[in-house]
Amino acid sequence: MKLLKQTGSLIFLSVILFSCLPLQAQNAKQFIKPNDNRIRIEGAFFLKKTDNKMIINRHEKKIIDIPETEANPKNAFTQSGVTLSFVSDSKNIKILLSPRKGTSHRHSVFGVFKNGKxxxxxxxxxxxxxxxxxxxxxxPDGKTAVWEIVFPPYYGVNFNGIETDKGSHFAAAPQKDKPVYVAIGNSITQGTGQTAGFQTWPWILAQKEGWQLYNLAVGGSKISWPFALELAGKKVDVITILWGYNDWNKGYTPKKQIIPRYTKLLSILLKDHPKAKIYCITPTFTYRQQPKHGTVSLNEIRQAEADVVRKFQKKGYKNLFLIDGKSLTGPENMKPKGSKDVVHFTPKGARLFAEALYNAINQVH
Structure with missing residues (x-):
């Protein structure tokens, strides 16, 4: 009887001691460092890793700083197309992130995919x-799953690690050997008009084709050959280029800017990636009839880009393809006529364009 009383006292004492523990200790978490090799980051070529922070760069600062690049750093250092993946059975998961100074942030949506859905x-x-x-x-079910976090098109963040339940399983996501797809362009490609990265047309196209996306597009950018320099020495299998609208609005002309810049861009890409398939898409549909500056028509910009592509094709570049962007798009891709936005796709419009482009790409082969 005496032993029973002592045992009861011990149990009671244990309950008191546990209840006095900090809440953090009662609900202990395990911390996965941002540079842990079980975490896979895809969609950005330039990563800077430490125990406390990972800086995720789609572009190198030295390239953005080149005057001919003409790309806004605030948009360049966001993470359109970036994904973070891992495997875990934890019932509670937190992806630790911090805002990146000097970057754009519009209404943004992170997409959490579980086992591909x-x-x-x-x-x-x-x-x-x-x-x-x-x-x-x-x-809630605590079952092991492959998790993939898709970053928004217009939000610059740093990655600071992952918190999971203490004792939970954590492993690397299965490696998939996919063709590497690089999307180059302006805001239409980066994702203006969509709030989530998985809504952008390059993301949808990559999913349909089974490609691994690297979205290098920068909102507000113009035809920029320095972007091609960032791909030197990297494995690249597919490239799409959609530039021209901002050049036209700026008042650039075929002779002075469009032809020489487009020529230099393709020259670098064709030299460094002779086996990559390159799809040059001329500017898509817009409600705008006249540019903000200059008198050149958008059709003249389209024609100038097409002429450059055809010259390279005549030289024997069979991996270079021309796609008429205007013929693949229309009011159905846009907000209603009279809306403030006259050129960007809605989420539905981005999906429609991705589907049309998928068909066009498979027809040119």
Missing amino acids: LYKQIAVLPRKDTAFNGIAFQN
């Missing part, structure tokens, strides 16, 4: 301070 969308409103510290989600 969209599981959750997490919206992050444009920040007014630095309070944002990541996105959290639950896995």
